[in-house]
Amino acid sequence: MIRALAAMAGWLALVSASPPAPVSDTAIMGDSLPRNLSEFHFFTDDIGHTPNDRVIGYELNTALFSDYALKNRFVYVPEGQTATYNADGVFEFPVGSALIKSFGYPADFRDADSPVRWLETRVLLRRADGWVALPYVWNEDGTDAVLRRAGRRIPVTWIDAQGEQQSLDYRVPNQNQCKTCHSSNDEIALIGPNARNLNDGQRLAQWVDWSILDRAPDDAPRVPVWDDEGDGTLDERARAYIDINCAHCHSRTGSASNSGLFLGYNEMDEVARGILKRPVAAGRGSGGRDYDIEPGHPERSIFVYRMRSRDPGVAMPELGRGMLHEEGIALIERYIAAMDERS
Amino acid sequence: MKYIAAAAMLLASTSVFAATHTVEAGPDAQERLQEALIIAEPGDTVEIGAGRFELTDGLSLDVANVTVRGAGPDASILDFSNQVGSGEGLLVTSDDVVLRDFAVENTRGDGIKSKEADRIVYHNIRVEWTRGPHPDNGAYGIYPVESTHVLVDGSTVIGSSDAGIYVGQSQQIVVRNNNVHYNVAGIEIENSFYADVYDNVATHNTGGILVFDLPSIPQVGGHSVRVFRNFIHDNNTANFAHEGNIVATVPAGMGVMVMAHRNVEVFNNIMADHGSGNILLVAYPNDYDDERYNPYPLNVTIRDNLYGPAGYNPDFDGGAELQAALGGQLPPIIWDGQGSGIRVSDDIGVLSLGLTRLRQPFQEAQPAPADLSEGEGSAELQAVVLPDSMEAALR
Numbered sequence: 001m002i003r004a005l006a007a008m009a010g011w012l013a014l015v016s017a018s019p020p021a022p023v024s025d026t027a028i029m030g031d032s033l034p035r036n037l038s039e040f041h042f043f044t045d046d047i048g049h050t051p052n053d054r055v056i057g058y059e060l061n062t063a064l065f066s067d068y069a070l071k072n073r074f075v076y077v078p079e080g081q082t083a084t085y086n087a088d089g090v091f092e093f094p095v096g097s098a099l100i101k102s103f104g105y106p107a108d109f110r111d112a113d114s115p116v117r118w119l120e121t122r123v124l125l126r127r128a129d130g131w132v133a134l135p136y137v138w139n140e141d142g143t144d145a146v147l148r149r150a151g152r153r154i155p156v157t158w159i160d161a162q163g164e165q166q167s168l169d170y171r172v173p174n175q176n177q178c179k180t181c182h183s184s185n186d187e188i189a190l191i192g193p194n195a196r197n198l199n200d201g202q203r204l205a206q207w208v209d210w211s212i213l214d215r216a217p218d219d220a221p222r223v224p225v226w227d228d229e230g231d232g233t234l235d236e237r238a239r240a241y242i243d244i245n246c247a248h249c250h251s252r253t254g255s256a257s258n259s260g261l262f263l264g265y266n267e268m269d270e271v272a273r274g275i276l277k278r279p280v281a282a283g284r285g286s287g288g289r290d291y292d293i294e295p296g297h298p299e300r301s302i303f304v305y306r307m308r309s310r311d312p313g314v315a316m317p318e319l320g321r322g323m324l325h326e327e328g329i330a331l332i333e334r335y336i337a338a339m340d341e342r343s
Numbered sequence: 344m345k346y347i348a349a350a351a352m353l354l355a356s357t358s359v360f361a362a363t364h365t366v367e368a369g370p371d372a373q374e375r376l377q378e379a380l381i382i383a384e385p386g387d388t389v390e391i392g393a394g395r396f397e398l399t400d401g402l403s404l405d406v407a408n409v410t411v412r413g414a415g416p417d418a419s420i421l422d423f424s425n426q427v428g429s430g431e432g433l434l435v436t437s438d439d440v441v442l443r444d445f446a447v448e449n450t451r452g453d454g455i456k457s458k459e460a461d462r463i464v465y466h467n468i469r470v471e472w473t474r475g476p477h478p479d480n481g482a483y484g485i486y487p488v489e490s491t492h493v494l495v496d497g498s499t500v501i502g503s504s505d506a507g508i509y510v511g512q513s514q515q516i517v518v519r520n521n522n523v524h525y526n527v528a529g530i531e532i533e534n535s536f537y538a539d540v541y542d543n544v545a546t547h548n549t550g551g552i553l554v555f556d557l558p559s560i561p562q563v564g565g566h567s568v569r570v571f572r573n574f575i576h577d578n579n580t581a582n583f584a585h586e587g588n589i590v591a592t593v594p595a596g597m598g599v600m601v602m603a604h605r606n607v608e609v610f611n612n613i614m615a616d617h618g619s620g621n622i623l624l625v626a627y628p629n630d631y632d633d634e635r636y637n638p639y640p641l642n643v644t645i646r647d648n649l650y651g652p653a654g655y656n657p658d659f660d661g662g663a664e665l666q667a668a669l670g671g672q673l674p675p676i677i678w679d680g681q682g683s684g685i686r687v688s689d690d691i692g693v694l695s696l697g698l699t700r701l702r703q704p705f706q707e708a709q710p711a712p713a714d715l716s717e718g719e720g721s722a723e724l725q726a727v728v729l730p731d732s733m734e735a736a737l738r
Contacts, residue, residue, distance in 0.1 A: 149382070150377035279588055283585065312426055313482075318429060319428070
């Protein structure tokens with residue numbers, strides 16, 4: 001018996017010692033939609049914690065708010081290729097690249113060791129004819145995630161950083177909703193991985209060292225961390241927050257192009273940024289207020305009204321926000337309050 | 344040779360290979376219907392069965408040349424009463440889509456929105472907020488925007504807190520044979536080029552049909568709109584739009600309203616029983632910062648309409664005083680006095696408010712009868728012609 005067990009342990013050791021299968025370039029670049037996340041071999045474990053070779057974890061200086069979900073982000077660039085640096089927009093990734101993002105909630109946000117329940121992993125695949133965005137939903141025991149093109153709602157509960165019990169019908173986006181945000185000129189586009197949001201002083205150079213990125217200029221732009229009071233000005237932090245949370249739709253080529261409200265970090269037109277801009281098709285989203293941003297008056301600004309709502313006919317962003325982001329709202333309120341009043 | 348021709352015809356007709364994806368009401372309707380809208384291929388039809396589909400999230404379609412067809416606007420009902428996500432009920436972002444024969448009820452935001460969806464057809468659709476006028480109803484019922492070639496035909500919209508049928512920043516538009524009731528605006532054409540709005544019935548809205556141009560959005564300079572053969576009657580519902588929106592400024596009791604537009608023809612309509620007026624022509628009332636923008640109504644022709652009672656209960660600043668001064672009733676056409684090239688050839692009274700500059704307070708108005716019979720009027724507008732494929736979709 002003992003001998004049998006020992007033999008089995010030896011066999012297990014042998015199996016686990018063999019190198020894992022590499023990331024499947026066929027799954028990324030083929031024209032089918034893999035049914036299971038495991039088919040890509042992005043991870044060497046089931047649950048999606050341990051990245052495979054050339055799958056690199058990363059973070060953004062200021063990230064999109066997603067109902068307080070934890071997010072694990074990874075990038076994969078095929079061997080022998082690199083992404084192309086771009087000072088303003090997102091980097092250009094070669095065919096065969098992938099971006100992978102997992103969403104989950106720890107049972108208790110106050111406890112760093114609290115187990116995380118991973119709900120979904122979204123992948124963006126760079127194929128020959130453009131990006132493809134797919135949502136995968138993890139099964140109950142976390143052994144694999146299955147493609148859910150129509151999206152799903154998943155009830156989830158957690159204890160937040162203040163010790164309050166929270167619950168939410170978490171929304172996994174459907175495939176079209178992926179594109180609603182990841183859209184530019186009707187093509188699927190990236191949102192996060194640009195120089196200013198990746199640049200933490202080291203990451204870009206690391207990516208060059210790891211042959212993920214072609215170059216990392218010393219003067220690469222950088223946005224501050226939105227909730228770090230010691231980083232940048234209030235104005236810069238607020239605009240970094242607005243950029244990543246709003247500008248994927250609110251751009252001249254995005255899903256909210258018709259609104260005339262354009263919220264990219266480098267937008268120069270004050271009215272387009274919402275300052276004394278009247279609503280166009282806001283409907284009851286206006287909340288009876290006249291301007292998107294009324295300088296000095298967050299309480300009279302539509303911007304804050306819509307961030308403060310959970311009603312789907314009012315709430316902004318329209319997708320993926322079932323909770324209020326109290327800390328984000330506080331930042332934007334301070335940003336608007338600090339603007340000089342206009343007569 | 345005949346065989347080759349037949350084979351070529353088969354190949355040319357997508358319908359030979361097209362699939363029909365039928366979705367019935369019942370459990371998991373959300374995922375089943377959304378899945379059908381995702382897996383549909385160009386040429387396919389998504390068939391919505393009879394019954395009530397209980398939906399909690401917005402639906403969307405991003406595949407070109409798909410028909411979404413129900414069993415009728417009272418039979419196939421997409422019910423969003425318990426909606427918890429998305430800004431609209433159904434969002435279409437692909438070209439050559441036909442939506443017909445179903446209903447969308449009680450969305451939290453807009454009913455059906457189509458954006459950058461060229462050659463979209465809405466036919467025999469009903470969008471309704473079933474509790475009637477209420478400020479918490481969604482903004483737009485049928486909402487095509489940023490599209491070229493739009494047809495909204497034979498549809499009904501009830502209860503929108505902004506506009507029932509709203510076409511924005513588009514061009515080559517036909518809105519006809521529709522019924523719009525109990526909305527703030529029945530039909531609104533905004534910042535658009537070349538629209539024909541005809542054979543519609545607009546009753547019990549705050550305002551019947553609006554033709555507006557607004558500043559500070561990508562497409563400004565709206566022009567070339569014909570509003571004709573409509574029955575526009577008894578639009579006196581109190582305005583229930585949220586402040587801040589331009590339609591919140593629409594006075595109750597308004598038939599047709601033109602704001603800051605160029606080349607508009609209003610003819611052969613029947614307009615009656617409007618407390619404020621059968622027709623109102625005004626400049627944009629707010630401040631703005633957009634050098635591309637013209638805030639005035641320019642070159643408007645009003646001719647050959649039939650007018651019933653109007654102006655007996657004006658719902659705008661100073662209206663009551665005016666009414667008293669004029670012996671209890673305003674003329675059926677009111678012009679704020681700004682803009683140029685306006686021609687009213689109908690033998691009917693026109694009141695000018697005599698305003699001479701933008702945002703001038705009403706207290707400074709110099710109301711007086713106006714004779715606009717010699718005005719230049721609109722350039723002659725041609726009928727909007729849609730691609731054959733769109734008209735064929737109605738058959």
